[in-house]
Amino acid sequence: MADKIVLDLFRFDQAVDEVPHRDRVEIDFPETSTVLDALEYAKAEVDGSISFRRSCRSAICGSCSMNINGTTGLACKTPLKTVLRDDRSVKLDPMPNFEPMKDLVVHMDPFWDRYSRLKPYLQPADKDSDHERERRVSPEDMKKLVAVANCVMCATCYSLCPVVSVDPSFAGPAAIAYAYRFIEDVRDSKRKERVAQISDDYLWLCAHCYACSYCPKHVEPQDDIIAVKRISIEEGLTNAPGPRHALVVAKTIKQSGMLNENEVIIGTVGRFNFKGIASIMPLGLRMAAKGKVPPLFMKPVDKVSEIRTIYEALEVPVG
């Protein structure tokens, strides 16, 4: 059964428009269909100039990612009835964190650039020609890669990431998850190089806000980011503020059960980084003037031994 639906569309053509505008396109269409079906219908029956990317219509190709009522997702996987507002409209915009090209189509170059920098292919230690048989992976080793292998590079996570929006040099969640996919692949020989490269692409800027957990393919890139940070510490890549911060936070909590902010600041800047320490002195003096300097020595909380037991169970690295 057809229902009255309004597509509230972002319209912009970078070739001719200086500023975007919105169109409200009314269609008679069943609300049991998907957002992509409604867009296809509007393009075919109302306005052929409406532009959007799509291919598979089955949540496989990753091309129909767009902003639907303020949240990014795959149009072909989103039932209309779940997103219709009270006035029976749905608001469609291009993905945030990307430059709009035409209507819902964006320039994907920054996203693909982060991905191609990973060298996203296996680099085994020897040549394929040296092998008589395929390189096999045990079920146990494969388990680590199953979730990330579902990534369809739709960039939903990248568009939702607040760190990407303030610092475009950040690799973004999908690239780090894909780095993890090769770092943990037992057939690959470039583990350390890959970890070093993704660390250089500002791995440690991730703020662990979990916005990227809204992944339409349940890849959970936020978990892969934590794993890659841990691997980078195991590989000895600790001479940077990000890993130093993680290690010293873990250390002070293990010691006393609480965050020792003095030690965290010094440990993050670097104990022997005299220039860095001098640069934070004005902040320290301002805090002292306001009576905000934390105590120099912290008495361990009651039952701190239980906290230490958790550290041991989780094998938490400390600085």
Ligand code: SF4
């Ligand atoms: S991790 Fe998920 S949201 Fe991000 S690109 Fe892959 S499939 Fe899309």
Ligand code: SF4
């Ligand atoms: S968890 Fe990290 S990568 Fe994911 S959205 Fe938040 S800041 Fe971005």
Ligand code: FES
């Ligand atoms: S059209 Fe392929 S993922 Fe939606």
